[in-house]
Amino acid sequence: MDPQAAKLIGAGIAAIALAGAGVGIGMVFAALIGAVARNPAIQSRVQPFALLGFALAEATGLFGFLLGLMILFVF
Amino acid sequence: MPQFDPTWVASQLVWLAIAFGVLYLALTRIALPRIAEVLENRHTRISADLEKAGQLKDEAAQVLAAYEKTLAEARGRAQALIRTTSDEMAAAAAGREADTARRLADQTKAAEARIAEAKQAALANLRTVAVDVASAAVERLIGTGVASGQIDAAVGAAIKDRS
Amino acid sequence: MAAKTIDPLHQFEIHPLLPIKLGAVDVSFTNSSLWMMLSVIAVTAFLTLAMRHRALVPGRLQSVAELSYEFVAGMIRDNVGQAGMQYFPLIFTLFMFVLFGNLLGMIPYAFTFTSHIVVTFAMALVVFVGVTVIGFVKHGLHFLRFFLPHGLPIWMVPILVPIEVLSYFLRPISLSVRLFANMTAGHAMLKVFGGFTVMLGLFGIAPLALNIAVTALELLVALLQAYVFTILTCVYLNDALNMSH
Numbered sequence: 001m002d003p004q005a006a007k008l009i010g011a012g013i014a015a016i017a018l019a020g021a022g023v024g025i026g027m028v029f030a031a032l033i034g035a036v037a038r039n040p041a042i043q044s045r046v047q048p049f050a051l052l053g054f055a056l057a058e059a060t061g062l063f064g065f066l067l068g069l070m071i072l073f074v075f
Numbered sequence: 076m077p078q079f080d081p082t083w084v085a086s087q088l089v090w091l092a093i094a095f096g097v098l099y100l101a102l103t104r105i106a107l108p109r110i111a112e113v114l115e116n117r118h119t120r121i122s123a124d125l126e127k128a129g130q131l132k133d134e135a136a137q138v139l140a141a142y143e144k145t146l147a148e149a150r151g152r153a154q155a156l157i158r159t160t161s162d163e164m165a166a167a168a169a170g171r172e173a174d175t176a177r178r179l180a181d182q183t184k185a186a187e188a189r190i191a192e193a194k195q196a197a198l199a200n201l202r203t204v205a206v207d208v209a210s211a212a213v214e215r216l217i218g219t220g221v222a223s224g225q226i227d228a229a230v231g232a233a234i235k236d237r238s
Numbered sequence: 239m240a241a242k243t244i245d246p247l248h249q250f251e252i253h254p255l256l257p258i259k260l261g262a263v264d265v266s267f268t269n270s271s272l273w274m275m276l277s278v279i280a281v282t283a284f285l286t287l288a289m290r291h292r293a294l295v296p297g298r299l300q301s302v303a304e305l306s307y308e309f310v311a312g313m314i315r316d317n318v319g320q321a322g323m324q325y326f327p328l329i330f331t332l333f334m335f336v337l338f339g340n341l342l343g344m345i346p347y348a349f350t351f352t353s354h355i356v357v358t359f360a361m362a363l364v365v366f367v368g369v370t371v372i373g374f375v376k377h378g379l380h381f382l383r384f385f386l387p388h389g390l391p392i393w394m395v396p397i398l399v400p401i402e403v404l405s406y407f408l409r410p411i412s413l414s415v416r417l418f419a420n421m422t423a424g425h426a427m428l429k430v431f432g433g434f435t436v437m438l439g440l441f442g443i444a445p446l447a448l449n450i451a452v453t454a455l456e457l458l459v460a461l462l463q464a465y466v467f468t469i470l471t472c473v474y475l476n477d478a479l480n481m482s483h
Binding site: 076077078079080082083084085086087088089090091092093094095097098099101102103105106107109110111112113114116117120 | 247250251263265266267268275277278281282285286289292293294296300303307308327328331334335353355356357360361422
């Protein structure tokens with residue numbers, strides 16, 4: 001296989017990582033909304049955790065993004 | 076990709092260190108003390124104000140307590156006064172009532188005595204009148220007088236019978 | 239580069255503005271260095287100018303400056319506790335540097351130095367090494383117990399300890415990659431949509447509208463990533479200081 005084509009395919013496959021990040025971020029904010037809807041007073045206490053969870057979930061997707069970039073531009 | 080280009084790594088690191096160091100010095104020497112000072116000032120000011128407000132509140136509470144104490148004392152005094160006054164008035168009234176009752180009793184007794192006297196007198200009069208009437212009637216009936224002693228005795232017996 | 243092709247990565251290129259050689263090492267003053275210095279000046283000027291009145295009742299600008307101070311101080315107090323306040327200047331500097339790097343990068347034609355893995359990894363490594371040193375200074379060799387969670391069955395030790403060690407050493411990587419990848423992806427996306435706008439001519443209005451929305455999102459991301467970078471620093475510092483693990 002042409003190495004260039006293989007790189008492009010590999011980068012595309014690396015983008016699948018975004019699915020997991022998307023699910024994770026969705027779950028984080030779904031939980032946040034659920035918690036705030038049940039008890040609005042708790043919002044200021046759970047929001048930092050939600051943002052932290054969002055950042056951590058997003059990081060996994062970004063690792064995939066990084067992988068794609070490395071496949072495309074480094075090798 | 077420019078991020079993975081090793082050409083500028085040294086330059087990036089050196090200038091990052093310089094920039095970060097300069098920023099750290101600038102913030103710790105100039106910016107942060109100012110903010111901390113202002114926040115500290117505000118904090119002390121607010122706590123001083125709060126303290127003052129607390130003091131004023133305490134004072135107000137004291138004044139209120141003193142006022143309520145005075146009020147309670149005045150009310151107590153007034154009630155005591157009312158009680159003594161009403162007691163006095165009741166005593167005076169009772170005394171007057173007793174006086175009146177005694178006077179009335181005296182008058183009644185005197186009146187009764189007078190009545191009894193009058194009755195006695197009337198009874199005595201009645202006897203003489205009765206004796207007179209009897210002697211006159213006897214004189215008319217039999218034409219001659221009877222010894223007044225006899226008539227008197229008869230009237231006495233008749234009165235005794237009736238009464 | 240041809241006029242109508244999109245090269246979303248062109249904006250991340252570094253050009254030397256003032257060539258400096260230190261022996262064999264090239265430490266030229268580049269556009270990246272320029273924007274670092276600009277953000278230093280911007281942070282210092284902002285905080286100094288905002289506080290110049292030192293008003294008891296703050297104005298609009300002073301409120302923002304105080305808010306940033308209270309924000310970072312509150313973050314440290316909540317996540318680390320009072321013991322962490324001695325690291326406040328460092329964490330505050332980190333926060334403001336990253337925040338202004340992100341925000342200044344949002345200016346068109348500006349250079350975003352936080353989109354360079356070298357920069358973010360250097361900062362993350364400083365945080366990582368610093369926190370580890372603090373942990374060892376505070377707890378001595380006892381700090382190694384950090385890799386041994388409490389109440390662990392003995393047969394799980396050989397499995398979990400390597401995982402804990404690995405995740406510990408992944409911290410600087412995840413910390414730096416998060417910031418770098420967010421900035422790079424965001425700016426590349428803006429550039430791609432900008433290229434579409436130019437290419438589509440009249441129909442370019444659609445990607446333009448999208449670009450406006452993405453710009454707003456990127457501003458949010460700029461704030462959020464500075465916040466996340468700082469709060470993760472606090473969390474790591476808390477692990478080292480209090481060993482809650």
